[in-house]
Amino acid sequence: MIRKPWQSTLAIIAASIGLGSLANAQELTLAQCPPVVQSAIRNNSQGGTLEEIKLVDRDGASLYVAEVGLGENRDLKMYITADGTVVRSRQEIDFKTVPVPVRRTVLGLLPEGAVVSDCDVETAEGATKYVVEFMISPTRERKLTLGADGTVLSEHEKEKN
Structure with a gap:
């Protein structure tokens, strides 16, 4: 289009x-x-x-x-x-449904014991991104934004209260 x-x-x-x-x-x-x-x-x-x-x-x-x-x-x-x-659009999805390259990148960056807490697929102007959040400690969360090919586009950490 x-x-x-x-x-x-x-x-x-x-x-x-x-x-x-x-x-x-x-x-x-x-x-x-x-x-x-x-x-x-x-x-x-x-x-x-x-x-x-x-x-x-x-x-x-x-x-x-x-x-x-x-x-x-x-x-x-x-x-x-x-x-x-x-x-x-932004849709919450199950981490198991993300493309293999995205899942491979996230699992490679996931510290031992960390758990994926949220996963979204976002589409804007024909581009698709995946936003994956996981807990790296009981009080620390990491958020990754990745392209469909598994490239990390951004990464943020924050303290959870």
Whole structure:
């Protein structure tokens, strides 16, 4: 698909709000969304249950953020433009389902005794990334972001309270 320049701008907006606070967001029902946004949500919900939709306005651009429960404590978050384009999605997945190169890299970096605590697949502008979190001690967590080929794109550690 060929993206228009404004679609890339909206993808950047979506990425910039990330998983952070959506304090300026307005909660909506599915019926309150434009028909194309409703279709995008229905077509990409993977049979899950719609839990929440928020309308976010950033620099005059509207973005719909839909959260879908997929069962088994998994969820999906989609960032959708007013024209119904899903510019970003993030889905919680089982670590066993990540591509072999990603799993191989993570297991090679996993300290002895560490346990994977969370795994997400994120898609934005046609690129897929995997975000894997694991506990390296009872109070320390590491987060890796990897490309589909297993390349580490970023790595962060933080103290857990």
